[in-house]
Amino acid sequence: MIISTIDELGKYEGQEVTVRGWVYNTRSIGKIWFLIFRDGTGLLQCVVVKAEVDSLTFDLEGTLTQESSVKVTGLVRKEPRATGGYELTVKNITVVQIADEYPISPKEHGTAFLMDNRHLWIRSKKQNAILRVRHQIIKAARDFFDNNGFTLVDSPMFTANAVEGTSNLFEVDYFDRSAYLTQSGQLYGEASAMALGKIYVFGPTFRAEKSKTRRHLTEFWMLEPEIAYCDLDENMDWAEKLVGYIVQQCIGKCKREFEVLERDLSKLEAIVPPFPRITYDEAADILKKAGADFEYGNDLGATDETIIGENFDKPVMIHRWPADVKAFYMKRDPNNNELALGVDMIAPEGFGEIIGGGQREDDYDTLVNRIQHHDLPLKPFKWYLDLRKYGSVPHSGFGLGLERVVAWITGTQHIRECIPFPRTMSRLEP
């Protein structure tokens, strides 16, 4: 007996195979009925003809409910009338479980309801496709780092100190002392880069900000490379190479998913390095010309990012920011002490900031001053300062927000559909 998945079915044309999965839908027209069947790799139409099966199998039409689990055996035939191009003429159906009435019907639903049923929603075509592209993005990123001499380093989730001292963190009880869920693996990434040269951290990060927008989660995944002997310009080289590679890999390997998602691939095909690089000052000019309500010296707002992004058909990197709006660890521009050597990458099509990073301050005394200037306690940073005492070197890195990249590449308007089980202010279940 041949067992196949739907995506491999073409290999077995003319043969009898068994597929194992779930009922997506049934349609009956009397002495023939159609079983639309899914197995996680695709959809398959199975035809049950009264004259060709025993009555027990034929009568299952009245029994099978949406999402009932079944094994179907039948003959694989090429069939242009069926979606997917192949069809199964059923010989036998084995029922594994008859599902209760399924909450998600094949009609429109509101997102609140669908999020309440996220554990079931991920079975649907579109959500399935998004999760597959997410997988491909992660795989491409890891392949990229692996191919370029980076070592994966896992940073701790529990930390004693806030990285930047700005964000609200989740505080947890840690054996009668306070600890925080990490908002970034960067500081540990820097230590690891001094040990291994080129590293990347990949893991979940946590922000307790009361953000309620389509771009925010309280728990999200970040890819954070950190590179020793690397300045801002080289950092931008790595950022554009990484993003370019991820996009091209997805285009090559997720054709079916993009079809389901109705993604305009021409927009993605344009994502080839080099990406445009503009200074903060140049970005401010663009905003001024566009008539945006923007004050020089401030960070960019969400609409500002969209305006900038619309000026380019590739991701755009904005570098050399007013130091006041950036974190304490950013190195100042040697040509202008008011500017920090930071870089943000803005995705096209209004998807906003997907990368933030820069060159790190590598001088011990300067860094001590910055920490004090930001009213941060020195003690928890002692180990971090050690990195500037024992063989300090110029180094840079960045953090890529995985879900935002998934949203952009899949063309999904809301970030909560870009992670299997999103955590937001109001959602801890499912």
Added chain:
RNA sequence: UCCGGAGUAGCUCAAUGGUAGAGCGGGUGACUGUUAAUCACUAGGUUGGGGGUUCAAGUCCCUCCUCCGGAGCCA
């Protein structure tokens, strides 16, 4: 925290202050090529909670709750 929007059947939504409805989903039946099939019949409601005005409130007023997305902050 601020601004705006929304809570009515399992779901998506209607309903001049005057008997709460439709489509989908569910159930029963018809149909040999359906594509979110079609057709007939059928069950299904404490209109988010509390208070008020009124002969009469889903509808008007007050209050609370929840959710949504936008700002801020950020990836």
